[in-house]
Amino acid sequence: MPEDNSTSPKNLARRDQILRAARDVFIEFGFEDARVAEVGRRAGIAEGTVYLYYKTKTALMEAVLSVFWQDLTQGARDTVSRHSAPIEQLRALADYHLTSVIRDLPFLDLAAKLRKAYSVDPATRDRLRAYVAVFDEIFEAGIASGAFDDAQPLWIPRDMFYGTLEYSARTISLRKAKRPTGTVDNLISAFERTYGTTRPEPISKDLVERLERAVDRLESSS
Amino acid sequence: MPEDNSTSPKNLARRDQILRAARDVFIEFGFEDARVAEVGRRAGIAEGTVYLYYKTKTALMEAVLSVFWQDLTQGARDTVSRHSAPIEQLRALADYHLTSVIRDLPFLDLAAKLRKAYSVDPATRDRLRAYVAVFDEIFEAGIASGAFDDAQPLWIPRDMFYGTLEYSARTISLRKAKRPTGTVDNLISAFERTYGTTRPEPISKDLVERLERAVDRLESSS
DNA sequence: CAAAATTATGAGATCATCTCAGCCTATGAG
DNA sequence: CTCATAGGCTGAGATGATCTCATAATTTTG
Structure with missing residues (x-):
């Protein structure tokens, strides 16, 4: 043998x-x-x-999945590397993820089939970790450069990111649509509003008081 | 027989x-x-x-899952009915969903095991539809009452809602935490910022600067 | 209470994964 | 060229699961 x-x-x-x-x-x-x-x-x-x-048949399936995850992760890195601004990297990653997941949904279902109730095997967990690291790196670089705030632990935006996209992939392929419509833009927009730092600062109480006094003066002097 | x-x-x-x-x-x-x-x-x-x-064994499993979905849907309706403001109903539903899914993750994995690659059987689809209808009704009532805007098709916020929560449930139970921490509040906050109508229009940085300059001038001229 | 109808049984048919004793084939030393 | 040998390959069969169905047991009916 x-x-x-x-x-x-x-x-x-x-x-x-x-x-x-x-x-x-x-x-x-x-x-x-x-x-x-x-x-x-x-x-x-x-x-x-x-x-x-x-x-075993299961070991064979695991080997197939291992290659699948490797390819997916590499593809994500290639796509992201074509952009520089964090928010655009996120948009590209979201689009790539959604498209890939829709295309390869059967694979993800197969992966789910191997998952034992009550536990996830270490190999699968490591592969998933390597994949979501692509998001983590972008988001952390975004925090470092001041593009995102770090009010939340990293896993919260990450769950929103992948969760929304994966669920969308299911509903999109359920209604047999091929192209993502709106999902990615909406998600990125929600991200900008929730985690972005470039959103305009709310006006300060101090300035409001000064403005009111100034307007009072203007109104009374006319 | x-x-x-x-x-x-x-x-x-x-x-x-x-x-x-x-x-x-x-x-x-x-x-x-x-x-x-x-x-x-x-x-x-x-x-x-x-x-x-x-x-068949599969039919038996399907019957078990049918009861599970019925109970889940009923529980969601009971929980939601204890609140009146749409945003609070959403928060309650999110909390209920996250808690339930964490508790019954083995069931969801079993459900996934029955899913055939390339198709979802009509019975499962109907059960899922009945469940997500709870969200849909809240959101639609919120649009009718002016609490949410309807710029996006309904399925987009819905995917974000259930997607985020389901993915979070996985990561939370992976790190063996029992209680949801932050996920629900963060999601609801993202919803308010993205779909809410009561959010004050943020004043632009540009305008703030013009106002400040004008006030400076006024103050110094007096 | 006997007959008929309904419900339950479990041995075995069927069909899958997985094993292993033996067969094949490439290589190279004599 | 022949032959020994080692590594690779084979497929019949062991094992163990789902599912069937002739028969038994039980309940209902007249």
Whole structure:
């Protein structure tokens, strides 16, 4: 049998070949209805051989998801790097996230299927962390540069950001729309109003009093 | 075999008895690892009998979820009815939703497990619709009474509302906190700033500067 | 209380994941 | 060229789950 943790070209090629077939089968049938025999068939190998490279059907699915998260995170970084102002980076990230999630919703549903009630496995948690770090870095840089205030702990705006987009992705794809309409702009606008520092300072009591006195004088002198 | 759609007390009692057992088993083991034989054992009947009342394991799970959604929706309506101002109703609903979702996260994960990639079954969609209608009614009443503006289609604030709360529920229970801290207040505050009509129009920095210069001049000329 | 109708049973049919004894094939030493 | 050998591959079968259905048990009816 092939060595478990070999990194020889042959071994890696096989793993990749199986992974591609698995990806297709999982997407087409979902986790439950996906047959390991079918994965083998599409990879052109016997069912048993699949099990030499991935111990269980679940492990195979996890490997597929790992690649998915890696690609998603890389794509997010690429997109963000094309902008410089924090608020525009957020807008770009929001648009990228929404579009990706709509496109790959089946993947997220598969990921949910692996989640055990009452716990999240460490590997999944780490992948998610690496992904949301993209948001965190933008927001923290924004705080440092004075674009956002830091009245709230970081996770609160982060939850609003990803939560809104993920939920929207579901409703958008439910109504079979392809393009996000309004969601991203609305979210960014809510962010500007809630966390932005460039929003106009409310007028100070001091100035109001001075203005009133000045107007009084003007009115009485005319 | 018992009639499929009987409503006789005996039939209903059996169905309920099986449902309670199933609920416990699904919560304890998750969908995959739950054994129909165990459901039968806990209900004190044979495995085969379970299948007389629910055609498949999936149908059994769906029945359990149906009750869950009904209870959740009723609880939301009860909570909301204890307030009158739209914004306070929203706050109460947000708090109720967050608390419930944290408590019953295993249920939501089970629900996700039934979701087929590429589609949502009509029954689930209807249940979800009935639940989010609670939010919709509050927001629409708020628009009618002038408390909220209707610049955005309803589904945009709705997605932000439920999306933020659901995502927060995940991160909160991930870090094993029991009580929501800040999430609800922050969300409601973002709502007020983004959709509220009672917010005073912020005075522009430009105008503030002009006024200050004018007052300076007036004060010095006297 | 016997017959009929309804409800319950659990052994086994079916079909999935996963295992493993043996088969195949590439390589290179003699 | 032959043959030994080691690593890779195979697929029949072990295992264990859902679901079926002939039969048994129970309840209702006349």
